[in-house]
Amino acid sequence: MKTPKYLVEDLYTADPAAHVFNGKLYIYPSHDIETGMPENDNGDHFAMRDYHVYSMEEIDGKVTDHGVILDVDDVPWSGRQMWAPAAACKNGKYYFYFPLKDKNDIFRIGAAVSDTPEGPFIAEKHPIMGSYSIDPAMFEDEDGEHYMYFGGIWGGQLQRYRDNKAIEVGAEPTDEEPALCAKVALMSDDMLEFAEEPKDVVIVDEDGNPLKAGDHDRRFFEAAKMHKYKGKYYFSYSTGNTHLLCYAIGDNPYGPFTYQGEILSPVVGWTTHHSICEFKGKWYLFYHDCKPSGGKTWLRSVKVVELEYNEDGTIKPLDGMA
Secondary structure, X not given: OOOOEEOOOOOEEEEEEEEEEOOEEEEEEEEEOOOOOOOOOOOOOOOOOEEEEEEEOOOOOOOEEEEEEEEHHHOOOEEEEEOOOEEEEEOOEEEEEEEEEEOOOOEEEEEEEEOOOOOOOEEOOOOOOXXXXXXXXXEEOOOOOEEEEEOXXXXXXXXXEEOOEEOOOOOOOOOOOEOOOEEEEEEOOOOOOEOOOOEEEOEEOOOOOEOEXXXXXXXXXXXXXXXXXXXXXXXXEEOHHHOOEEEEEEOOOOOOEEEEEEEEOOOOOOOOOOEEEEEOOEEEEEEEEOOOOXXXXXXXXXXXXXXXXXXXXXXXXXXXXX
16 A cells, blocks of 8 residues: 555544554544634644544455544543544453543543443543543553553643643743653553553654754654564654654663654644554554645544555655645
8 A cells, every 4th residue: 555545534533543453453533523713722623522433354445433432421520622542452351542631621641441442432430640641652562561652742731741740830841951752651450540650751863862842853742652663662753843753763662762764744734643553464654634624734534554664674754745
């Protein structure tokens, strides 16, 4: 599949989290809706309120919509804005993770459980203890341990925290200071809580120096993802206001990760958010753009394209306008 393919035509969907369960490919996206709200840097116009899940038996086959798996009204602690989700499976149970503002307009990360990957999912009564910010992403290592990566600045509120604690007046570091990092935490055995304090996911340059906050073409902004290829750990992410998908490589789930380059150049629309998944022997990049909505950045559409690696393990970059 050298040409990108849109997967959902009857709804606007974004931020696809792709997972393989029971030999099928499942895609858990956010669900964009038209709200009429003005655009702003906090993303208030991204006012999504439910989630669907989609499945495929073949990458070029039929895409099945399993309907709504979780609605904002199903979450006891909900406020507003259901953003980019993730999923995982352990011991025959399926777990769905979602960022949602609580009743005080603070982003937390919630967990919901189902007996099937298609849902519906039942939300826990409280968000994950110690969770904050947005964009949960799940990674299962070969030893069966599960890790959650998360975080996003600006509307994602990551700049409001230091050392996992809220600070009085949250702001990004100055350009010459180290950039804010995504977070990673090992999950508890029941998959419903963190088993440890979240740690920084540090991205370094070729000399081993942490990327600086002013390095907008390389520093982390949002959309943290992890996958493993030939024994190496690939941390990929969005640079946000420079609209790139980039990646860095490390030797363990915690890093540090050495910056490698771009995966995807800017797409039509402001946001760029993705996942990377192996399915039936090939690797794929799932992402979104706003071409079908005529460039409305809050009305996005999920698409997929094959991802290829060079001999040295680097990723062959892709054209976001394709």
